[in-house]
Amino acid sequence: MGDYKKMWQDPNMDIEKHDILCAALPEQFGDIYLTQKNRPDAMNYFNYVVAEIHGARIMELEKYKKEGGSVVGTFCVFVPDEVILATKAIGVGLCSGSQFWIEDGEKVLPRNICPLVKAFAGAKIGLTCPYFQSCDMIVGETTCDAKKKAWEIMDEYMPVHVMELPQMKREKNIKEWEDEIKIFINRMEELTGNKVTVESLKKGIDVCNRKRRALKRLYDLRKNIPSPISGLDALLVSQVAFSDDPERFIEKTEELCDELEERVKELKPNGKKRIMVTGTPMALPNWKLHSIVEGLNAEIVVEETCTGTRYFENEVSTEGDTIDELVRNMAERYMDINCACFTPNEGRTEDIVKYAEEYNIDGVIYYNLSFCHTYAIEYEKIEKVLKEKDIPLLKIETDYSEEDTGQIKTRVEAFLEMI
C-alpha cells in the first residue's frame, strides 16, 4: 500500500494504532489468499482492492468530498443503496470484521454482544477506520437489539440516521418500510442538497440491479462441479461489493465471470465436498471459517448470508412513473430478504433447501456469530427441516478471535469425514 499518512491525518485518525492494523492485514491476506493455487487472473483486481483498502479507495472518497460530494456509511443489506446513488452520494459498507476493533468496542458496549457490533463501534471510537472518518453520516437499521442500541452510542461520535426495519412481513409492514425509505430520501436530500427525481432514482435502481446481476452470475458459476472459484475468493468479491465503486465493481466482476466461464470448460471433478454456509454475515476481513473449511478437503460453493445470496437475490422493478411507485418496488424487494430478524422467517428455510439442490450441496455449515440471538434461535427450525431432507448440518458458533480455530477445525474435519 502507498504512503497515505498525510491523507489519514486529515480525517483525524489514530495513526499509530492504525499502523498496527495496516501491518497485520497484508500478512493475514497473504497467508490465507495468496497461498491458494490456481486462482483466476481476474482476482488480481480484488487483491489490489484489499491491498489498498485503506488507501486508494479512501483517496477517492476524500477527493469526492472535496468536490462537494457526500459519503455515507452503511452496515446492512436493508439500507437502500438506490437512494444513496440517486442523491449522488457514495455509500460504503463499514469496517466490522476484525478482532482488532473489539477491545475499543468493549469500552462502550457490553462484552456479551455480537462481535460485528463491537467491532464497528471500536473502529469508530478508536479512530482506526478511515472509512468512518470519511463518512458525513452513517445509516443504521433496527435488525437486532445490539445494533439498535449501539446507534445511540455512535450518535455521540457522528451523525446517525436510523431506519426502523419492521419485524414482520405483512402488507402493513411493507407500507411501513415504504415510509422509512421516504424519510431516508428526505434525509439524504438534506445532507447532499440533491433532489431525488424519478430519473435519478431509476438510474440508482439500475446500477444496483446490475450489481446484483453480476454477483448472481458469479454465484451461478459456482454451481459447476467443481466450482471454478474458491469460496474464499467468492467471499472476497462479495465483501468488496460493499465498499467499492459500483460501476467499477460490476465491470471487474463481469470480467472475472468471463474468465470463470472459460475455466468451467476445462475443469474436472476434484472430489472435494461441496459446502453451503448459512447464517450471519462475514464482514471484511473475516475469512476465518472459509479458510478453515477450504484448508481441508472441501469447497464452499454458496453463502446464504448477508455477504452472500441475501445481498443480491431479487431485483427492484423499474416499472412506474412516480417516486411513490419506485419506492413501493424497492420496499417489496427489500422486505423479501429472508433475515432472521423477521418473525416468522420461513423463506430462509425454503432458500436453504432450494440452494442445497441447485448447488449440489454435500453438507451445510450454520455459521453463527457469538451472541447473535436471532440466528442462534432460528437454528432449531433449520435443523429440523434439513434433518427431514437428510441434509447434513454442522453448527459453528464463534467470534473473530483465533483461539478456537483448532476446535473448529476438528469439528469441520469430523463433519467432512461423516458426510
Add this chain to the structure above:
Amino acid sequence: MNYIGIDIGSTASKVSVFKDDDLKLNIVMPTGWNSVDTSNKIKEELVKKGIDVEKSKVIATGYGRVSVPYAHKTITEITCHGKGAYYLAQEDLTVIDIGGQDTKIITVEDGNVSNFTMNDKCAAGTGRFMELMANTLNVSIDEMAQMALKGRNINITSMCTVFAESEVISLIGSGANREDIARGVVNSIIGRIKSLLNKHGVKGSLYLTGGLCELEPFIQLLSEEIGSEVKTGPLGRYAGSIGGALLAKNIEI
C-alpha cells in the same frame, strides 16, 4: 500386517495395535508438553514390544494428531471414537466421550458416525475439570468419585471451571462436608453431559469412552442421573486409538 492407531489427547496418549483382526496391544502414557516427543516415545515403545512400525499402517488421531510424523493419515478423534466404541460395544450406540479438554456426544448408526456434538471452548464438564477439582479437594480423582458416592449434593452453580474452583474453595472455607462437595463437583459434570445429551438426542445404548471409563462410582452416578444404564469397559479409554487402528486397515500406503 499390523494396524496401529495413535490417539494423542490433551492429557493422555493412547496406542492400539491390531494384528490382522486381533487387538494385540494397548499402551497409555501422559502426553506431556510436547506431542512430537510423545509420538517418538510411542514409536520406541512399540519397537521395544517387537512391532515393526515401518511395516505397519498407522493412523493418528486426537488433538495432537498432526504431531505424529510417521502416521500415514490423520483422522479426527470423533470418527475414531465412533468406530472404536462400536467395536467395543458391537452395536449401534450413543458415545459419551469425556476427554481431557472436551466432551463429545457421538451417534453411531450402522457402525458409522451419523451425528456429533462437542462442548464449546470451555473445560466445564471435561476430565480436566474433574482433575482440577480433585486437586482443590486435595484427593485423587478415584478418591473424589468414591467420596461423591457417600455425599449429598451441594449445587455448584458456576458453569466456568475457574469460578467453580473458587466456589469449591469457599465451600471448603465455610466448613462444608468434603463428601458433599465431591458429590457437587461430580454432579456438575454430569449436569453438563446431560444437557449435551438432551440437545443431541440418544439412539441405542449409551457407552462411555475416555479416561473415566474405569471410575466405577462415577459411572454409577452418571447412570443414575441420566436415568439409563451407561455401559463401558476397561478398554473405553482406548476407543480413539482402537478406532484409528481399525480405520488404518482401509488406507492405501
